[in-house]
Amino acid sequence: MTTTTLTQGRTVRTIQPLQGKARFERAMWLFMRYSGLALVFLALSHFWVQHLLIGTHAITTAQTVVFWGAQGQPITLGNVLFRLYYAVMLVLAVGHGINGVRQVAYDYFGHRPAIYKGLMAVVTTIAALISLGGLVALALGAQASSEVAMR
Amino acid sequence: MLRPLVISFREGIAYRAKGNLLWLLHRISGLGIVVFLGFHIFGMSMAAFNPALHERALELYKTPPFAVGELILAFLLIFHAVNGTRIAILELRPQLWEKHEVATRLSLIITAALALPTLGIMAYKSISHFLGH
Numbered sequence: 001m002t003t004t005t006l007t008q009g010r011t012v013r014t015i016q017p018l019q020g021k022a023r024f025e026r027a028m029w030l031f032m033r034y035s036g037l038a039l040v041f042l043a044l045s046h047f048w049v050q051h052l053l054i055g056t057h058a059i060t061t062a063q064t065v066v067f068w069g070a071q072g073q074p075i076t077l078g079n080v081l082f083r084l085y086y087a088v089m090l091v092l093a094v095g096h097g098i099n100g101v102r103q104v105a106y107d108y109f110g111h112r113p114a115i116y117k118g119l120m121a122v123v124t125t126i127a128a129l130i131s132l133g134g135l136v137a138l139a140l141g142a143q144a145s146s147e148v149a150m151r
Numbered sequence: 152m153l154r155p156l157v158i159s160f161r162e163g164i165a166y167r168a169k170g171n172l173l174w175l176l177h178r179i180s181g182l183g184i185v186v187f188l189g190f191h192i193f194g195m196s197m198a199a200f201n202p203a204l205h206e207r208a209l210e211l212y213k214t215p216p217f218a219v220g221e222l223i224l225a226f227l228l229i230f231h232a233v234n235g236t237r238i239a240i241l242e243l244r245p246q247l248w249e250k251h252e253v254a255t256r257l258s259l260i261i262t263a264a265l266a267l268p269t270l271g272i273m274a275y276k277s278i279s280h281f282l283g284h
Contacts, residue, residue: 003276005207008224015187024199032239033238033239033242033243036236036238036239037235037236037239038237039232039236040232041234043228044228044229044231044232047228048227048269051221051273052273054270054273056212056213056218056273056276056277057213057277057280058274059209059212060206060209061198061205061206061209064195064198064205065198068198068199071199074263079252088265092212093188094188094192095185097181097185098185100181100182100185101182104178104181104182108155108156108159126188126189128191130189130192131192133192133193133196133200134192134193134195134196136196136199137159137195137196137197137199137200138196138199140199140215141199142198142199142202142205143199143200143201143202144202144257145162146271146284
């Protein structure tokens with residue numbers, strides 16, 4: 001860990017090797033800041049494209065197919081870029097979210113390990129299943145069923 | 152079991168320091184966004200696995216209660232993004248710590264500058280959609 005101490009207006013950095021939990025916590029601390037900064041651009045651009053440029057009431061399955069490409073059909077470079085954009089955003093957002101929940105849970109239930117650990121086990125399992133589903137969905141592409149395509 | 156939450160919320164409101172209220176709102180907005188994120192990723196995944204369910208999720212987002220929820224989400228997202236940027240920059244650049252009050256004011260101004268037009272346009276789109284159909 002890099003500890004920063006202020007001595008007579010000068011910044012002195014001392015390096016101490018970290019192990020185990022402390023090392024994990026430092027990695028998480030850094031991850032929260034850097035993933036957060038990346039998500040500012042990823043999530044806000046995503047939100048503004050969908051809600052301002054397109055508009056909630058104009059979003060359809062056909063729109064999803066345009067962005068993702070349809071299963072069983074050749075995918076374009078645009079589809080690949082959109083899928084990468086969504087996949088990176090998904091991993092960063094879910095990671096940032098779970099760690100945020102973990103910090104909040106630790107603050108309120110850290111003194112009761114059974115509740116804290118149980119809560120985090122449930123949250124992490126649900127998040128892992130949903131993210132896995134999301135990533136597989138992005139890898140497969142959208143299903144363009146005929147009834148949806150006709151609308 | 153919920154006592155720590157209740158105490159934290161009450162103290163967070165009662166202790167009226169500016170940074171403390173922002174801290175509380177950052178937490179609440181983060182938890183709100185993460186809950187939505189779970190439903191959103193699930194709903195979008197259905198485009199690959201169950202198009203009918205995906206379509207129903209999209210239709211649900213177009214109903215009046217969700218139009219209101221969407222405005223709340225927009226505000227929480229923009230606030231969390233701008234306030235989080237302030238936190239990240241200040242914590243990664245300790246030499247800026249003495250300017251934290253300017254940073255707080257700036258982040259509130261940027262939040263308002265981004266949120267007002269966004270919410271305005273979204274509300275306009277929703278209202279004209281509901282009146283037009």
